[in-house]
Amino acid sequence: MMAEKADLGLSLSLNFPADTKPSFNHMPGTFNLLRTTTPNCSDSYPLSSDRNTSDAFRVETRSFLKGIDVNRIPATVTEAEDEAGVSSPNSTISSISGKRSERDVPVNDNEGERASSRGLSDDEDGENCRKKLRLSKDQSAVLEESFKEHNTLNPKQKLALAKKLGLRPRQVEVWFQNRRARTKLKQTEVDCEFLKRCCENLTDENRRLQKELQELRALKMSPQFYMQMAPPTTLTMCPSCERVAAPPASSGVTKVEHHHNHPHLAVSNPNQHRALPFNLWSAPTTQVVHRQMSALHPRS
């Protein structure tokens, strides 16, 4: 089952390759904080509103349905529901709204389906127990394909998909909801792992710096060091690249001179070169994040 899941695109693996980064953009409202740090992440799942038109289903509608669903509801019930848009005894909700210019194109069908989705929806057998209908592999595959194209559906798309798969629109809707939830969960796990790694790197670096500091303090105590050491004020840090400048031949280095020692400062876009001082972020992905954060909070 896990392997199957991976095939279906739920494998948001943690071993970020060299220049990939976790995407925080999949779901609205999740990891907003982090999202701001990765504004250049591309949306893996464009919003449905971008593709709500009929072209969304240019995915061939050929005979996917042949022998498709083992679990299918008796055709009489399903099709009657879907075609007529009367899915349940309580589907008396008015379908005359005409609102939502874009969303409820197929007014009747959708609203009937919607009505069935809230409240008593036992249209399968009329009993109270809800039946668990496992979707077939083919059905899942088609849904996955569709999900890859757009992770939300407008009513038209929902209906078309439902018809194509021999499911109720509500089932398609639920599947998409659950699928979004799974994606988000998976993404959250990936994000957590990513942050954990960042934390570990920072901890290591902190430890290393503490050690270095201790060594420097010890050195400072020794008289010989004091004699050789130039005054600390001559240690300058490049505000752009955050590197400690090489000890100048003479003290009182001006900023211009300092920059002359750093050819990279000639780069037009300073953000393109923001070398980290201590190799702080070992993972390339974190460098990206750091760059974004630097861009958000530029120094001078």
Added chain:
DNA sequence: TGATGGAACGCGCTTACCTCA
């Protein structure tokens, strides 16, 4: 023009059912 109410929708949480080891 802003306030208000209804409809539709998505999400989070949860339950119920199914499959498999």
Added chain:
DNA sequence: AATGAGGTAAGCGCGTTCCAT
């Protein structure tokens, strides 16, 4: 055969958005 764990379809409540009034 029984059972517990994990996966997932589905129910429900709530918040948000859009639109008509």
